[in-house]
Amino acid sequence: MKEETCSHTWEMVNVQSGYIVTENCFRCNKTATSFSAGEWPPMEEYREGEHFWNIMEVAQTIRFDLTCKACGKLVPLNELAGLMMCTGCDPKCPVDTLMKEMEKSRIWVFVAFGFFPVDERTQLSQEKIAILEEYFNQRRKSSSSTIRIVSSEKIDDISRCFAEMIRDVGMLSLTPPATE
Amino acid sequence: MKLKEIIEKLSLVTLTNVEDKEVSGVFISDMLSDVMSSAETGNIWLTVQTHKNVVSAANLIDIAAVIVTNGKEVPEGTVELANRFHVNILSSPLSSFQLASKLVEAGLK
Numbered sequence: 474m475k476e477e478t479c480s481h482t483w484e485m486v487n488v489q490s491g492y493i494v495t496e497n498c499f500r501c502n503k504t505a506t507s508f509s510a511g512e513w514p515p516m517e518e519y520r521e522g523e524h525f526w527n528i529m530e531v532a533q534t535i536r537f538d539l540t541c542k543a544c545g546k547l548v549p550l551n552e553l554a555g556l557m558m559c560t561g562c563d564p565k566c567p568v569d570t571l572m573k574e575m576e577k578s579r580i581w582v583f584v585a586f587g588f589f590p591v592d593e594r595t596q597l598s599q600e601k602i603a604i605l606e607e608y609f610n611q612r613r614k615s616s617s618s619t620i621r622i623v624s625s626e627k628i629d630d631i632s633r634c635f636a637e638m639i640r641d642v643g644m645l646s647l648t649p650p651a652t653e
Numbered sequence: 654m655k656l657k658e659i660i661e662k663l664s665l666v667t668l669t670n671v672e673d674k675e676v677s678g679v680f681i682s683d684m685l686s687d688v689m690s691s692a693e694t695g696n697i698w699l700t701v702q703t704h705k706n707v708v709s710a711a712n713l714i715d716i717a718a719v720i721v722t723n724g725k726e727v728p729e730g731t732v733e734l735a736n737r738f739h740v741n742i743l744s745s746p747l748s749s750f751q752l753a754s755k756l757v758e759a760g761l762k
Contacts, residue, residue, distance in 0.1 A: 558709035616715040
């Protein structure tokens, strides 16, 4: 089927387990996030040009792409750091307002995050966010509710947001390192 | 099979308001990323995780119910959030393995 005329049935492909790493530079106080696909999470501080990066948090997560089963279109989602459900912590936030409006119709609002710093990393395009939303709604086909995914750029003040991204925080402490 | 039938058969403790749903199967994992990638809508999810993000992951996939095993206590904040977003949270004193066996006996695969 031709990609242009296809109505797309998405599936998750290229699922890769890894870690989402949050680092802070103690010199300029910049925060950066990245995906690490290694077997072990990075743990040590290091210098990169003018930055002295220190690990603030490491959580297990997955990275994935989407492909259409019918036409084969591939949508790489390398820019996606994670998804977060809006829990309505800031009444001034446009995402909170949207969530309260949609909640009545059983539409749950999720926020798609790219990597930090936002101004230095390519962020998810609206087109990719729409495809991601379509994928999760297709997966929920037997459901009586739907989801809406919006960009993290819609959050009024990220420092006032108390919701958390869907990722596996604290799991690393449950697994002792392998012994030789 | 309907969720309320399973609750009754297995004497599960209801921690939230229960919205009856059709159950399509069972998914066992303590990792939210596993749920995001592999669970199916209508699955019952067995886990020992109790933090608020369980509600987000369950809602993303529309899990029929989260069953917290090993009798782990679920924080009030998680229960409140689950009630608000219509996520069913149940509890069992059994381990995930023991409960999975009982779910199979009850007819789920």
